Amino acid sequence: MKRLFRVFQKRKPRWGLVLMGGGARGLAHIGVLDVLQKEGVSPDVIVGTSMGAIVGGLFAAGFSPMKLKEITEDLSLDRWVDRPNLPFLPKKPHSIIEFFLLDAYRTRLQKRIKQDKEDKIEEHLREIVGEVRIEDLPVQFACNAVDLISGKEVVFEEGELYKALRATMSLPVVFEPMRMDDMLLVDGGVLNNVPVEMARELEADRTVLVDIHRPLKEVETQEIKNTFQLIQRMVETMAANTTVEKIKLADCVVRVDLDVDIFDFSNPSELIESGERAAIQSMDGIKK
Numbered sequence: 001m002k003r004l005f006r007v008f009q010k011r012k013p014r015w016g017l018v019l020m021g022g023g024a025r026g027l028a029h030i031g032v033l034d035v036l037q038k039e040g041v042s043p044d045v046i047v048g049t050s051m052g053a054i055v056g057g058l059f060a061a062g063f064s065p066m067k068l069k070e071i072t073e074d075l076s077l078d079r080w081v082d083r084p085n086l087p088f089l090p091k092k093p094h095s096i097i098e099f100f101l102l103d104a105y106r107t108r109l110q111k112r113i114k115q116d117k118e119d120k121i122e123e124h125l126r127e128i129v130g131e132v133r134i135e136d137l138p139v140q141f142a143c144n145a146v147d148l149i150s151g152k153e154v155v156f157e158e159g160e161l162y163k164a165l166r167a168t169m170s171l172p173v174v175f176e177p178m179r180m181d182d183m184l185l186v187d188g189g190v191l192n193n194v195p196v197e198m199a200r201e202l203e204a205d206r207t208v209l210v211d212i213h214r215p216l217k218e219v220e221t222q223e224i225k226n227t228f229q230l231i232q233r234m235v236e237t238m239a240a241n242t243t244v245e246k247i248k249l250a251d252c253v254v255r256v257d258l259d260v261d262i263f264d265f266s267n268p269s270e271l272i273e274s275g276e277r278a279a280i281q282s283m284d285g286i287k288k
Contacts, residue, residue, distance in 0.1 A: 016045035016204025018196050018250060019052030021168075021189035023262025024271060025212040026051025027072060031275025032210050032254060034065035041286060043208070045140045047198045049188040052210070053143035053168040057161055060141035061129055071128070072268050121175065125162040134158050142198055143168045144188030148177060153191045155198060194246035208286050209250035210275070212258060213243050236262075254282040 017036075019029045029052055036042070048056035058068055134141055135158040142157045145167035156164035167178045167185040178185040188195070199207045214236065247253060256278040260271065279286070 013205045014044035014203055015206040015208060016047060016199030016202065017043035017056070018194070018199050018207055018209040019046065019048035019056045020210060020212050021048075021050025021052050021187065021193050022212040022214075023051055024265045024268075025214070025256070025258045025260055025262065026055060027265075027268050027271035028212050028256040028258060028275030028278070029055040029210055030065055030068045030072065031272040031277075032256075032279040033059050033068070033275075034272075035276050035279035035283070036286070037065055039283060039287075041283075043139065045142075045199050045202045045204045047142045047144075047195045047202065048168070049144055049193050049195055050169050050171070052212075053188070054165055057134075057141055057143060057165050058129065060137045060139040061132055061161060062138055069268075069272060072272070121169075122162065122166045122178075125165050129162050129165070132161050134161050134164060137161070140202060142195075142202055144192055144195055144198065145170065145178070145185040146188060146190045147183040147185055149182065149184050153188065154183065154185060155201075157202070192242075192246075194243055194249075196246060196249040206251045206288075207249070208252045208254065209247060210254045210256065210278075211247055212256045213247075214259060252282070252285045252288065254278050254286065 019026070029048075033055070046056040046060050048054070055068060058071070059065070063071070134156060141161075142155055143164055144156070145154045145164075146152070147154050154167070156167070163178075163180065167180065168188045169175065170178050170185060171187045172190065175187075192198075193213070194209065196207050196209060256274050258271065258274055
């Protein structure tokens, strides 16, 4: 009904906020949203991939930047799951997203050692956002995932928000793919980590992209020391060829320069503040 109303009401220019995926670097999106809210600048459309979708989806659902900071920096997440004795994993996650990563990794390990531990990521997301539907959000929102069966991008413009967020954050190897109908869904960033065109398809006349990508550079073999670093290198390599070209499609780019690993959630406050600084520096361009 809301979309039907938009069709018949007098058309005014709309702008869309595009939030890239990038693991821990995606916490910078919270800082950007905080500055936008304080400046009274509200996007008509928010689209995101992976971590960008998590932050953008929660904001579109009515979570304030302050609330997002509280969720992100919540260190009392042990109460959500019985932790097995796996001493090589951190004793306490530094953010809700790191919790999801560690819980997913534990789940895979537990299946192998027959502890039969259930993957509770979808349940946790449901606890956070409830059963609100995307089409009923206060701000128009969409995110993407990739269907491994068809090899195509899947865009979520409607349906239950928590399911869409679970699909878009399903980083291969780290998370189990999400089964939905006849699809097997993984992280949208696999095919499209810069969803500028998605915002335009939702009738955004102007797009503002928050760019959190880290340019790919050659590394020494010894720098890839563990499974998480191997996955990170794989993800960044896969995205490198398309990211730079897609960034050029945006009308305004808010560049957040972060040399931080996608799994490094050890300093969430600094990541959020980096987004705040970038948004302040880019405010003239955002308001054009």
